[in-house]
Amino acid sequence: MIKQLQFMTVIGFFLFCPQAWAEFVVEVTRGQEQAIPIAVVPFSSAEAAAASFDVAQLVSNDLARSGRFKPMDRKDFIDEPHTGASIAFDDWRRLNNDYIVVGQLQPQGEDHFNISFELYNVLNHQRLLGFQINSNRAGLRLASHQVADMVFEKIIGIRGAFATHIAYISMLGTVPHRTYRLIVADADGENPHIVMQSNEPLMSPAWSPDGQSLAYVSFEDKLPSIYVQFLKTGERRQVSARAGVNQAPAWSPDGKKLALTLSTRDGNLDVYVLDLATQALTRITDDPGIDTEPQWSKDGRTIYFTSDRAGGPQIYSVGISPGDRPRRLTFQGAYNARPRLSPDESTLAFVTQEDGAFRIATMDLKGHNDMQVLTKGRSDVSPSYAPNGADIIYASRDRGRGVLAMVSSDGRVQERLVSSEGDVQEPVWSPF
């Protein structure tokens, strides 16, 4: 009887064992913040040299600059495949690549090019992307950024912002022979174009939601006034030249209004909303302190701003409905200013003072309002989110000169942007 039971136990054991083994599960709760290794193989073309344009290099630079990729050094390549069929995956894997981009640049007649590319997962040989882009010579740079965007999105899971733009103010020379320029460049800082130039200060550029226009403050008439300029034609118009201060324009999400800072006769600064079509003005804040640097929420119902009503500058939010009372958001530190909302509205980026230095910080709006200081400079100001929320561009100083810098929104990656000449300030990232 006992033997029988023993036998049954053994049988039972074998019957239930497989299930028990299938339940061997190892929990993984952490990962690496490291960059993903990728190989971007030079694009083939007999005439590529003639085109004198290196698509792969530009894609590689974009990916590297994002901090999320570690493109393989070209001199370590042992092969240069141009199509998926000719990729020796095992070799690329041995070179520690997770992904590979291969492609071709083909001239198609006068001033016309065809870029074709493919993205493969080296680890499982899977083809993840395959596209063609047609472009003229002038558009090759943009087309290359678009390649980088697609690769970025496919692997990282968020839209790439390499094919977007930045606007900033550049100052050349010294007073009294100083020149101010409003410049628009590619997101990598390359390919700068002068939008506006003046011998008087230019300040506070702001992108319209459609990316077609810029609003900015100009002192060209010796007094500050706000202009809106259509980028394609250069056509512009003055939208606010009220007595006193006209500053810090911010577009409403529908592009029909500007929030801005105006002053009363006694010099008190408050936030207003200006209807661009009707010039109707709505007062949003009414406080003896300085209220400035407005920023809209996506639904256009809330405005974030800086106020010193409690002593030092702190960040507040207020509904645009009449009678809505401002709510203070920042409590850590004596100085928090220039709020900028992340595209998903989960986070607020701003300038904070820490150890006597100005630095870029973020605050989680949905959680416990935890503040995280992202930069380590002495004078890091004017944060502006990339439209995908992955990075923040800001103005920093290097040996007394204003430069552009970038930090990933989690603070992991910091980059200095190649800067055009002059003293650079107030970068703002365009929408998609």
Place this chain on the structure above:
Amino acid sequence: MVAAREYSWPVVFSVLLHGAIAVALLLITRISITPPRQSIQPLPIDAVVISSQVLHAAQQVQQAQAAARAADVARAAAAVEAQKAAEQQRAAEQQAAAAQKAADAQLAEEAEKAAAAQRVAEAQKAAEAQKAAEAQKAAEAQKAAEAQRAADAKHAAEQRARADREAELRRQLAEEEHVNAVEASPKRDQYVASLQNAIQHAWIRPPSARVGVDCLVEVTQVPGGAVTGARVTQCNGDAAVRQSIENAVYRASPLPDPPDPALFQRNFAFRFKPND
């Protein structure tokens, strides 16, 4: 017992036969002038009740022969007596008594002879029956022995098979017990920790892999730890999360060896559940 039953009928038969012969001789003596009639017949032999077929046939033959011999003897004796009676018809009446006496003696002698013959036949029959019985017994014994041997062999084989089975089960049980033991031991935790460590170093976590993401990836490895398959089965993350997880498994290949080979899992799963 069997033998006793087998001989009971012949005994009955021989008694009846002796009786019959005596009656016949008495009849012959009384009507001595009358020629012997053919009505005198041996008693029918009813052998159906004899159990053994072979034995029955032998007995029938022997009994018939014995009966025939007895009849011949009786006939011859009757003839001699009849002749003597005819020749000495004219002899004195008192001689008849002497003759009768002599005939009686003769008859007794003959009967004795017949009985002796019968005894010999019976002894022979008995011997033969005995022999046949013994032969049968021997055959049966042999058969039984062979059956026994076969049964023994079968039994032994079964015993062996059972022993083998039990040994195998014991071995497997021991193996399972070993697996259980090592699984319950810190070695299992060691193995889990080493797998965890390997995969956490290999996982490049995409920004969308936030707290709340919960993904299961089924892994197939071969001894030595080389990953031959990785497939995300259940996952609430986006495509980038799924891809990063599969890649993490391949990047971690070869996976670490278990501290005890019994802990090796060809198929198992990683559960990705970021906690910060």
